[in-house]
Amino acid sequence: MYSRNGQHSRPKMLRAYVLIETEQGTAIDVAESIAGIEGVATACAVNGPYDVIALAEAADIDDLCQAIVGKIQTVDGITRTLTCPTVRT
Numbered sequence: 001m002y003s004r005n006g007q008h009s010r011p012k013m014l015r016a017y018v019l020i021e022t023e024q025g026t027a028i029d030v031a032e033s034i035a036g037i038e039g040v041a042t043a044c045a046v047n048g049p050y051d052v053i054a055l056a057e058a059a060d061i062d063d064l065c066q067a068i069v070g071k072i073q074t075v076d077g078i079t080r081t082l083t084c085p086t087v088r089t
Contacts, residue, residue, distance in 0.1 A: 013057045014064055015041075016085040018072055020052040026077030027051035033075045039068040050082075061085075 022030045027045040031052045034043040043054040054072065058064035069083050 014060060014085065016056050016064055016069075016083050018054040018056055018069060019050040019082040019084065020054065020072070020078055021080040022051040022077045023079060030075055030077045034072055037068065037071045039063070040072070056083075 020030065020034075031043045031045040031054075034040055034052065034054050039056055039058055041055040041057050043052060045051060046053050056064060056068045056072075058068055064085070065083070069081065072078070073081055
């Protein structure tokens with residue numbers, strides 16, 4: 001794919017941050033499991049109101065919601081997720 005100026009560019013991807021609450025003591029294991037899911041660019045255990053934050057990338061909203069976030073939500077130790085699609089990438 002090429003941009004208007006003729007330079008090679010990457011196809012546009014939809015990105016979202018997934019904020020994840022986990023059961024006590026499972027954040028690191030959850031982050032490691034999530035990092036292995038196709039479409040997850042990165043997953044980090046963090047301090048604060050959420051225990052893990054993941055960056056997911058997909059070609060469209062259906063892939064993001066069903067294929068990626070759906071898989072994230074099945075990981076053992078997760079109690080709740082909040083998906084925040086980015087406005088610009």
